[in-house]
Amino acid sequence: MVNEGRRGIYEIDKLAKQVWKEIFFIPLFTCVRKTCLNLIKEHRNKKLPINTQLIKNIIELYSKNFVLVNENFKNQIIELIINGSRSESINDMYGQYFEIEFLQDIEDFYRQQNIPSLESTSMIESLTQISEYFDQEINFGKSFLPESKSTLQILINKLEEIFLPNHYLNSIMDQMKIIVSTENSQDLRVLYKLVSPFPKIKDEVVQLIENHIYKFGANTIERISGISIDDPKLYVETIIDIHKKYSDIFDVGPVFKAALDKACGKFINNNAITEKADTKTKSPELLARYCNTLLKKRNKTMEEINLDKKFNEILIVFNYIEDKDVYAKFYGKMLAKRLVDQLSVSNDDEKLIISKLKQTCGFEYTSKFEQMIQDIDISKTLIDQYRMDCKNKNLKDIVDFSVMVLRSNSRSFSPLPNIILPIELKATFDSFKDFYNCRHNGRKLILLHQYSKGEIQRFFTKQKYTLQVSIYQMIVLLLFNEELNWTVEQIKAKTQIKTELLHQVLVSLLKSKILFSKEITEDFQDSNIKMNHKIELTEDFISENLRVNLNVGLKSTKQKDLEYLNESIDEDRKFVIQAAIVRIMKERQNLKYSLLIKEIIEQLSLRFKPKVSLIKKCIDLLIEKEYLQRDVNDKDILHYVT
Template identity: 50%
Template sequence: GKGGSQVQWLKKVEEVLIRDQLYVIYSESKTLLRDERHQDLALLFKLVNRVPNATNELKKIVENHIYEMGINTIERVSGTAINDPKLYIETILDIHKKYLTLVQNVFTLFDFMINYFIFLACAKFINNNPVTQTAGSTTKSPELLARYCDILLRKGNKGVEETDLEEKFNQIMIAFNYVEDKDVYQKFYSRMLAKRLVGQLSASDDYEESMISKLKQACGYEYTSKLQRMFQDIGVSKTLVPEYEKYRENHRATGIADFSIMVLSSNSWPFSAPSNFILPIEMSTYQMVVLLLFNKALNWTVERMQDETQIKSELLLQVLFGLLKSKLLVCTDINEDELDEDLKDTDIKLNYSIRLATNFKSKKLRINLNVPLKSVEQKDIEGVHRTINDDRKMVIQAAIVRIMKARQTLKHALLMQEVIQQLSSRFKPNIPVIKKCIDILIEKEYLERQPNDKDVLRYLA
């Protein structure tokens, strides 16, 4: 009939005008993408959409374009961005926003699968780019993301209006969803949250809770349970101090200075004990160790201080530098201008004489001397990266035991597959590491290989 021949004729036209020209069309689409001619691109996509499966190659071209643009944009800022969490994360989010808009305007009308290709492109350049390559590890992205959160959640964050903060948190969650090493993000986040809570540096409890609840939605209760317990500890501590005040009034206890205290449960907080040094029992920081020396004498040389406290000299110089800057200590070998401008901790010499500023006065009611030391901060970051692999081995072993307990026997390859699947929401397990964990569990007699089939593992109760 007439209708049938019309369909055949249309098919022939499509074959000649579209299918036989696909190579030219694909090449043209790259030019349109590069020149940001999005309307033309939409027309091209509509045309190619008439030929079965022909848009697959187009989607691949879009994915590659987004990936390359992501890599190039990050490369341009990488020198600064490696130590600037705000620049790094906002660069990533800008790229994401730009191409999400492109995809929504041009393609989603015809094909929802395109969102998957954009996800692939972004996941690739967020987890592996010039910044992570310079750092030598994909764990740099989650570290910088956690540090960006820390900047937003701290007091005195000048750059953001309050109304923008919720939107910023939503943006952070977009980047978070692309990050493969979510366990690394959690480690850095919990350390920074701990410092904010203990140092009373949070801009607002509501914002802190909002961010934790977003993470809980994305990764489940277990992921945020320690963060929530830390929060609860601070809440309990806040009620303890007024209760103690009341107790003192009732018992007419006098002569006790104004103080505040926090009671923290050790297994929820990521603090470790400080390294060994000779320490008076009533104090707990390097600065107090140094200040307590002045109970014995008002003048000390740097060298004598080091002998007395056994604090490593690099660390001691940083502590003294902070105390000199805050004018609690005075050094006659350093003039005032030098102290205010370009003095570095390494300028302090062992033979310098340091005395207590007995006439010290401050307009502030409370002085925060506890500014993080460079070496401590850097070691902190390195320490987190170092412990990641050990922690992951424990998580992988626990997953293997869980799976084998449920299955009793399982082929080696299937076990590997299931471990990867179960842990993919936290991090991407490394195949050789999984194999090593299986061997450890065989050694510990949790599992054994079947005598008649070495490829099958059996759970030993």
């Protein structure tokens, strides 16, 4: 019981602790401290074994107590007891009475040792002995020094200062620069093993290697920038070769792996090609295009490729890409194009690379890719069901066709304005729409004509030719079943194809000699075609091939796809940033403006590096939408609005 009316009266537990400290703990401290330091000296000087666990326990005992050894100790204890207060801060006993003397003993000992200088012996011999001293002292210190204190780090700095003065350090680094610049991996391994215990040298060597790899990578990319900006194979395989080269040369340890990673990350995301393209997104685009070349059907003359090995190499480069969302956009667009045009080498290969990306970035990153593959599989079943339906209904005016139905949230295509389908095609499309709507009520089908293609035959010539055409080319050619000549203006009115696109379609048909115009010269351009020009069907068309491929990519379609892709990247990033802001603020409720921006950057850095200006816009937008509000008294603090 505590007597509230009298000072100096304590509960028995507190009183016992106080008596223990005053009568036992403090009087023995000086003797115990000296004994510990003497034992440590004996071990260092004579290599005598000592009980380091005992020393560790004693140090921890004293370092965790608040008492102070000096002339005023008894008076301070009495004053504390009288005042009934134990919360006053008292100087650090461990640091004042153990650490300082311990470090001074070490310095005195090694200053007296005959440590060979770099000038008197070979660098390897000298560093070997220095390294042994260093390892012995550090390992010995680790066995008893408290982890809660900074003594070990002070010890490391002290030993660096003793063993490696500035002129030693400069000599070692000069030798390291020669070894790194000549890429002498054997000497590097030997020398690095000796200097690696010293943080100062280790950090400088790692920085030296990082700079060397970066400089080589940046210069190599600059040399090929003239051609590789449009050659994804050359660009990506050059990066892979650089990575492989330095993975072998500097395969010394994890710190060198970190140096390699930093260097590769820098020259892959910022190099002569990204500067020439005036965008940091060029690297993810070229990597996606490289994947596309591997996954598309190849010529029979092309050599066989070990795709699993190639995919692993792609992932090495992918891991260094900062804007992984840009890669996903380009990859998704090209995947859809391969699937729609039936150009994939195999679905198994498509699934393999997607599974590897999934392991790296998670399910959310690859969910749209997986949806596309699923859509193709479902479409195959769907078209079989449709054909069976047509057979059961005895529909005769339906052309032979196949269809792919892709979910709108997984596609990377930009829709173009509608056109007027000829009667030969309209009945088929209307029939399929009715069939689909009966099975999927509430869904809307959007026809992407720019990605459709087909075959038509010429029956009026002696030789029957099969023409492989785009849907736009087919629509224009089918007009000639009605009339043998049309003006450009009439074709536009009949089909509703936009002028720019129609000119490209006519150019392809005129240059292939399927159509002709007496008013257009041989070396004409798109701009030479006028609305009043008369276009006629070539009745005496001749070709060496019975199957003539006229289907070429349209510039306007490609440009619109690229614009749509870039716009969707920006829009997606806004939604991702807003979602991250809401998620963080919902958890924190209140947060400083600057800290919120910092957390957003940290959370999204694995996907892309958000610009601070864009984050600020998203914060302002969420304030307008009343998801967030500023503090009335401090505008730098944001509150989540529930």
